[in-house]
Amino acid sequence: MIIDHNLLNTIAAKAANSVRKRMNYNFHKTSDDLLQRMLNILHPGSYVHPHKHQTPDKREAFIILKGRLLVVLFDDNGAETNRYILNRDDEVFGIEIPPRTYHTIVALEKDTCVYEVKDGPYNPEDDKYFAPWAPTEDNTNDAKAYLNNLMQP
Numbered sequence: 001m002i003i004d005h006n007l008l009n010t011i012a013a014k015a016a017n018s019v020r021k022r023m024n025y026n027f028h029k030t031s032d033d034l035l036q037r038m039l040n041i042l043h044p045g046s047y048v049h050p051h052k053h054q055t056p057d058k059r060e061a062f063i064i065l066k067g068r069l070l071v072v073l074f075d076d077n078g079a080e081t082n083r084y085i086l087n088r089d090d091e092v093f094g095i096e097i098p099p100r101t102y103h104t105i106v107a108l109e110k111d112t113c114v115y116e117v118k119d120g121p122y123n124p125e126d127d128k129y130f131a132p133w134a135p136t137e138d139n140t141n142d143a144k145a146y147l148n149n150l151m152q153p
Contacts (some may be wrong), residue, residue: 011025012113015149016043017104021107022046034120035119039114043107045107047146048106049104051128052101053099053129056119060118061117062094064088064113067108069112070084071084073101073102075102078131084097086114
């Protein structure tokens with residue numbers, strides 16, 4: 001599979017028209033693949049409910065290809081422990097998040113694209129443990145306020 005501007009532009013257009021303002025493009029062929037690989041394009045305003053991967057424990061890595069991405073890590077009570085801005089023209093352009101670590105990602109620029117790698121297999125029933133202290137994605141008003149708060153330095 002080739003990752004080029006045509007592919008990114010196609011996914012970015014789908015992300016822009018998506019209710020969630022993001023879209024992924026999978027390279028793995030099935031959800032049973034032991035290594036899940038994908039492109040994830042996000043636009044500003046896309047809210048990713050903080051979550052962690054445990055039971056089974058899974059690592060997740062992001063490498064920035066385009067734009068700028070804020071990665072926020074939290075402790076189990078929702079206190080922010082670290083934040084990083086991924087930018088391929090800056091000091092940090094990738095991060096691997098260990099299992100059992102609450103995290104979220106926030107697009108800081110239009111068409112922000114990351115190459116994402118996560119341990120598989122993918123099972124929607126146990127893939128993510130959503131943070132009980134953060135609003136759900138369908139709670140749009142609270143999610144928007146929470147996202148705006150995350151954007152503050």
